[in-house]
Amino acid sequence: MRTIIIQKRRQAVFIGVLCVALIGIASPASAAIHIYTIEVDAALSRMEVVARFAAPANAISARSRDAGRFLLDARDCDNGDQISNRGRRLTISGNGIRCLSYAVDLRSAAQADQRNDLLHASNFLVTPTVWMWRPRLGGDDEIRVQFRLPNDVQVSVPWRPIKTTDNAYLLNASPQSGSAIAIFGHFDSSVANIAGTDLRIELLRVAEDIDAAPIVDWIQETAYNITLAYGRFPNPAARIVVFPIGNTPWPSDSPVLFGRVVRDGGETVELLIDSQQPMQSFYEDWTATHELSHMMLPYLRAEQRWIGEGFAQYYQNVLLARAGRYTENYAWQKLYDGLERGRESVPGLSPNAAASGDERNSRMKIYWSGAALALMADVELRQRSHGKESLDTVLDQFQRCCLPSQRTWSGAELFTTFDSFLELPLFMNLYRQYADAAGFPNVRPLLGQLGVAVDDGEVRLRSDTELAEIRAALTAQRYTGGPGK
Numbered sequence: 296m297r298t299i300i301i302q303k304r305r306q307a308v309f310i311g312v313l314c315v316a317l318i319g320i321a322s323p324a325s326a327a328i329h330i331y332t333i334e335v336d337a338a339l340s341r342m343e344v345v346a347r348f349a350a351p352a353n354a355i356s357a358r359s360r361d362a363g364r365f366l367l368d369a370r371d372c373d374n375g376d377q378i379s380n381r382g383r384r385l386t387i388s389g390n391g392i393r394c395l396s397y398a399v400d401l402r403s404a405a406q407a408d409q410r411n412d413l414l415h416a417s418n419f420l421v422t423p424t425v426w427m428w429r430p431r432l433g434g435d436d437e438i439r440v441q442f443r444l445p446n447d448v449q450v451s452v453p454w455r456p457i458k459t460t461d462n463a464y465l466l467n468a469s470p471q472s473g474s475a476i477a478i479f480g481h482f483d484s485s486v487a488n489i490a491g492t493d494l495r496i497e498l499l500r501v502a503e504d505i506d507a508a509p510i511v512d513w514i515q516e517t518a519y520n521i522t523l524a525y526g527r528f529p530n531p532a533a534r535i536v537v538f539p540i541g542n543t544p545w546p547s548d549s550p551v552l553f554g555r556v557v558r559d560g561g562e563t564v565e566l567l568i569d570s571q572q573p574m575q576s577f578y579e580d581w582t583a584t585h586e587l588s589h590m591m592l593p594y595l596r597a598e599q600r601w602i603g604e605g606f607a608q609y610y611q612n613v614l615l616a617r618a619g620r621y622t623e624n625y626a627w628q629k630l631y632d633g634l635e636r637g638r639e640s641v642p643g644l645s646p647n648a649a650a651s652g653d654e655r656n657s658r659m660k661i662y663w664s665g666a667a668l669a670l671m672a673d674v675e676l677r678q679r680s681h682g683k684e685s686l687d688t689v690l691d692q693f694q695r696c697c698l699p700s701q702r703t704w705s706g707a708e709l710f711t712t713f714d715s716f717l718e719l720p721l722f723m724n725l726y727r728q729y730a731d732a733a734g735f736p737n738v739r740p741l742l743g744q745l746g747v748a749v750d751d752g753e754v755r756l757r758s759d760t761e762l763a764e765i766r767a768a769l770t771a772q773r774y775t776g777g778p779g780k
C-alpha cells in the first residue's frame with residue numbers, strides 16, 4: 296500500500312514537471328492536449344500508464360481487438376475506482392474521467408507477436424494498438440507522451456519526437472493505414488540529416504551483433520534520392536524501421552523482401568531485408584525508393600490506391616536515374632516494361648474498379664495506371680511552362696500545404712488540390728478521362744514523341760524527336776553531394 300502511495304506521489308510530481316517542460320510548445324487554441332506518462336519496468340515486462348485528459352473523456356479505446364487481453368488494471372486515477380473494459384473499449388459511466396491509469400502486460404503482448412521469434416532477446420517489438428488506450432483525436436488534438444525507461448533501454452515509436460526532451464513524443468490523428476510497431480530494448484538507432492530533415496533509422500537486432508553501418512548508409516542514400524524530386528524530404532518526422540533477416544526461407548530476386556508505409560500516429564517505412572545479400576544489390580534495388588516515394592502523397596482511399604502506387608512506380612525509376620543508380624536507358628526500359636504490363640492487365644476494368652475489387656491479376660493495372668498519368672502530367676507541365684513547372688513543382692507545393700496529412704484523401708480531392716497550384720487545370724481532366732474508364736491510358740504516342748523508341752521490346756533512346764529534351768531533363772542526374780553533405 297505504502298509503495299503505491301509513494302508511486303502515485305512520484306507520478307504526480309513527474310506529471311507536474313512534464314507540464315512545465317512542455318509548456319513552451321505552441322498549439323492551436325482549440326486543440327485538446329492530453330498528457331501521457333508511460334513507465335516500463337526493468338524487466339520490460341510491464342507498462343504503467345498515466346493519462347491526463349484535456350477534458351473529461353468517456354470514449355476511450357485501443358485500436359486492436361486484442362488490447363483487452365493485455366490490460367491488467369485500469370482505474371480513474373482521481374478516485375482510484377476500477378474501470379472495466381469490453382473488448383477494446385473502456386466502460387466509463389457518467390460524465391467521463393479526467394485521469395486514467397492503467398497497466399499492460401507488455402511481455403504477453405510481445406509474445407503474441409510472432410515477429411519477435413526472429414529477434415535477438417535484447418529487443419522486441421509490439422504495436423501501440425494493443426497498449427495505447429486513448430480518446431479519439433480530432434483535428435489538431437494531440438497526445439504528448441513521455442516515456443520513463445530503465446537505464447540504457449531505448450524505445451522507438453512512430454510518433455513525432457519532441458526534440459528538446461528525451462523519450463518524449465507527440466501523437467496526432469492519423470489515417471491509420473495499418474498497425475505501426477514500437478520497439479523496446481537495445482537496437483541500432485540513428486538519426487540521419489537528409490537535406491535538413493532528421494530522419495530516424497531503426498535497425499531491429501536479430502543477432503548479438505550485426506554491422507548496421509552499411510545498411511544505414513544505404514537507407515541514407517535512398518532517403519536522399521527522394522529529395523531529388525524537390526529538394527526536401529516530404530515528411531520531417533518520418534521513421535524507417537529495418538528488419539534484417541538472414542538465410543530467408545523465401546527465394547527472392549530482391550534483397551528487400553517486403554516494404555510498406557504505415558501511417559499510424561506518424562509515418563513509418565518498414566523494410567524487411569535479406570542481410571546476407573551483397574550491399575551493392577541494395578543500391579540497385581527499387582523497393583526502398585518506391586516505399587519512400589509514397590510519402591510524397593497522402594494516404595488515399597482504397598479505390599484510388601492506383602494513384603499512390605502509380606506515382607511511386609513513376610518516381611522510383613525517375614529518382615534512381617537522377618541519382619545515377621539507373622542509366623537513362625534503363626529507367627525508360629523499366630518504365631516502358633511496366634506501362635506495357637499495366638496495359639495488358641485486366642483491360643475490361645477501370646483503375647478505380649481494379650483498385651476496389653479483389654481480382655488478383657489486377658495488380659499491374661493498379662501499379663501502372665497512375666504511373667501513366669504521372670508521366671502524362673509531368674510532360675504536359677514541362678512542355679507548356681517551358682520547364683518551369685513539372686510534377687516535381689506540383690508535389691513541392693503540395694508538400695508545403697498538406698503534408699504530412701492526418702487523414703485519408705480521395706483521388707478527386709488530391710487532383711483538385713494539385714490543380715489549385717496551376718493556372719490551367721490538368722489533373723482533374725486526367726482523372727475524369729481515365730479513373731473510371733476501362734482500358735489503359737495510351738501512352739505509346741507520347742513515348743514516341745519523347746524519343747523512347749522500342750524495337751522488339753528493347754528501348755532505344757533517340758534525341759531527334761520533338762520532346763526528347765523533356766525526356767532528358769526528366770531523368771537528368773541531379774546528384775548534389777549526397778546525404779548530410
Ligand SMILES: [Zn+2]
Pocket residue numbers: 585586589603604607
Ligand atoms: Zn507501393
